[in-house]
Amino acid sequence: MTKLFKPYQLQNISLKNRIVMAPMCMYSAQDDGFVTPFHVVHYATRAAGQVGLIVVEATGVVPEGRISNKDLGIWDDTHIAGLTQLVDGMKAYGAKTAIQLAHAGRKATVDGEIFAPSAVAFSDAYKTPTEMTLEDIQKVIEAYKQAAIRASKAGFDALEIHGAHGYLISEFLSPAVNKRTDNYGGSQENRYRLLRQVIDAVRSVWNGPLLVRVSAEDYAEDGTTMEDFIVFSRWMKSQGVDLVDVSTGGVVQADIHVFPGYQVPHAESIKQGADMPTSAVGLITTAIQAEEILQNNRADLIFLGRVLLREPYWPLHAAKELGEEVTPPVQYIRGW
Ligand code: FNR
Numbered sequence: 001m002t003k004l005f006k007p008y009q010l011q012n013i014s015l016k017n018r019i020v021m022a023p024m025c026m027y028s029a030q031d032d033g034f035v036t037p038f039h040v041v042h043y044a045t046r047a048a049g050q051v052g053l054i055v056v057e058a059t060g061v062v063p064e065g066r067i068s069n070k071d072l073g074i075w076d077d078t079h080i081a082g083l084t085q086l087v088d089g090m091k092a093y094g095a096k097t098a099i100q101l102a103h104a105g106r107k108a109t110v111d112g113e114i115f116a117p118s119a120v121a122f123s124d125a126y127k128t129p130t131e132m133t134l135e136d137i138q139k140v141i142e143a144y145k146q147a148a149i150r151a152s153k154a155g156f157d158a159l160e161i162h163g164a165h166g167y168l169i170s171e172f173l174s175p176a177v178n179k180r181t182d183n184y185g186g187s188q189e190n191r192y193r194l195l196r197q198v199i200d201a202v203r204s205v206w207n208g209p210l211l212v213r214v215s216a217e218d219y220a221e222d223g224t225t226m227e228d229f230i231v232f233s234r235w236m237k238s239q240g241v242d243l244v245d246v247s248t249g250g251v252v253q254a255d256i257h258v259f260p261g262y263q264v265p266h267a268e269s270i271k272q273g274a275d276m277p278t279s280a281v282g283l284i285t286t287a288i289q290a291e292e293i294l295q296n297n298r299a300d301l302i303f304l305g306r307v308l309l310r311e312p313y314w315p316l317h318a319a320k321e322l323g324e325e326v327t328p329p330v331q332y333i334r335g336w
Contacts (some may be wrong), residue, residue, distance in 0.1 A: 003294035004287065005324045007300060008052070011209040011242045013096050013157050015301075017053040017326075018294060019315050022281050022305040023055040023100035023160065023213070026073060026189050031315045033060060033073020035082030046308055046330050047093035050315040054095050054213075055160055056086060058102035058167075061143040065103030065168065066110050074147045083154035091155070093329055097209065098158035101147045103140055105129065107166030110332075115140075117194075118179040123253055137184065137194060140168065145201040148200070157315075159207035161198060161260050163315065165250030169195050170215050173232065174251045176223040192232055199239045211279075212236055213245040216266040219254035226269050233274035243277040244270055245303060258283060258310075261293070268298040287318035 008015040021043075028038045046054055059067040060073045060169040073079050083099070090097045093097045106116035106129040115136055116129035116330040132140075144161070151159055163169040171177040171195040184193050195212070202210065214228045233244050246267035249256050256262075263282035280293050281303035308314055316336060319326035328336050 001256060002291055002324055004092050004291050004302065004322065005319060010053070010158065012207075014327075015096055016094065016300050017050070017051050017315065018091040018280060019050075019290070019318070020301050021046050021054040021308050022303040023162075024305055024309070025057045025059045025067060026105070027068055027070040027124055027175045029070050029072045031069060033063070033066070033071060033075070033079055035072065035079075035086055038074070043086055044089035044093060045096035045312045046104050047090040047144065047309075048330065048332070049313040049327055050319075051095055051308065052099055052315075053158065054090050055303075056097070057098040058100050058162055061101050061103055061139065061147040063100065064108060064110060064112060064114055065105070065140075066108060067099055067102075067104045068166075068320055069110050071102075074099070074150050075143060077150065080150050080153050080272065081194055083156075085273040087091035087155040096157045097155070098160050098209075099156050100160040100162050100213065101142070101144055101151070102162035103168035105166075105171045107167055113259065116168065117177065117185065117211050120177065120179065121228045131180075135180070141194070141201045143196045144198045145205055147236045148202040149207045152206060152208075158211060159202065159206055160213055160245060161202065162213055162217040164196055164213040164247045166252065169198065170251055173214070173228070174218055175216050176220045176252050188228055188231055190261045190331065192235060195232070196235065196239065199236065199241060203240050210240065211243045212241050212244050213247055215251055216246050216263075217248040218251040219249055219256055220252045223251060224272070224329075226266070229270055233270050234248045237276050243275075244281060245279045245281065246270055246299070260285065261289060262299055271297070271299060272302070281305065285323040290318070291322065
């Protein structure tokens with residue numbers, strides 16, 4: 001059997017294959033973060049396509065932490081009903097479900113005040129954030145905890161904390177953005193402190209699989225290093241994180257040279273260096289490419305982004321290509 005179609009045990013859940021839909025904002029929520037019919041169809045379609053685990057897009061734990069005012073939200077109990085519908089739609093076709101809990105930090109584009117570790121704008125096109133007080137930090141940690149409780153009520157199988165792409169947690173991790181002089185800035189331990197506290201807060205109410213997405217490279221001289229992420233990943237492991245989802249970039253403005261599998265070496269370095277399960281993402285588009293990454297132990301799961309927007313049935317095609325038997329939903333059997 002190929003590794004791509006071999007089940008994977010993610011803590012207490014079994015994924016039917018190693019294919020994961022990467023979190024992707026659809027900018028289609030109603031104002032105030034509510035699920036729309038589009039979301040239900042969009043995610044259920046990828047489940048029908050036989051994706052093993054679907055990670056629902058970045059979902060705001062507070063309204064001021066949204067990337068845009070069309071982001072999904074999970075800051076209020078009234079969001080739970082729509083999210084439950086999403087989960088039910090995906091589960092009906094056998095996918096496991098996760099949601100990415102997010103705070104956009106200085107990259108929020110919503111009306112009103114925005115917050116970050118330091119009062120420096122991402123670029124001229126963005127607002128200057130307010131430097132967070134210790135009280136502001138505690139509120140965000142509590143918001144993550146409440147969001148985890150709501151995600152659990154909605155029936156998600158797994159949670160992913162968004163610690164990548166220059167959003168709030170990523171901003172704290174990176175010395176290129178975090179200029180604080182208190183115990184949330186400076187040393188590795190201090191820059192990691194917010195993520196540590198968010199993980200502990202989520203873990204206090206959530207026993208299921210927990211993933212953290214990181215940007216393992218800032219593409220900036222004063223940014224984080226791979227050594228930082230090996231240390232951070234060891235800490236995450238000791239706190240009960242099950243897998244690190246390894247992305248890069250978005251922290252500061254930078255030219256990034258992208259090519260097929262460009263972030264796989266980062267996933268591999270963390271997997272080997274921290275003895276931590278990882279996922280690879282970024283221009284992985286073919287079944288053979290995914291199989292190579294898994295067989296060479298470079299990562300444990302394959303996250304697919306844009307290719308799943310183009311082709312929701314990617315897993316069914318990949319199975320054919322690799323000579324695996326995968327059963328589509330009964331209604332579609334005549335098509336395969
Ligand atoms: C993204 N990406 C992304 N990442 C993330 O952590 N949370 C998110 O909500 C989003 N939103 C998003 C929207 C859209 C339209 C795209 C195209 C991308 C990044 C995504 O998860 C993935 O890491 C990249 O797209 C690279 O993988 P692919 O697309 O090359 O397979």
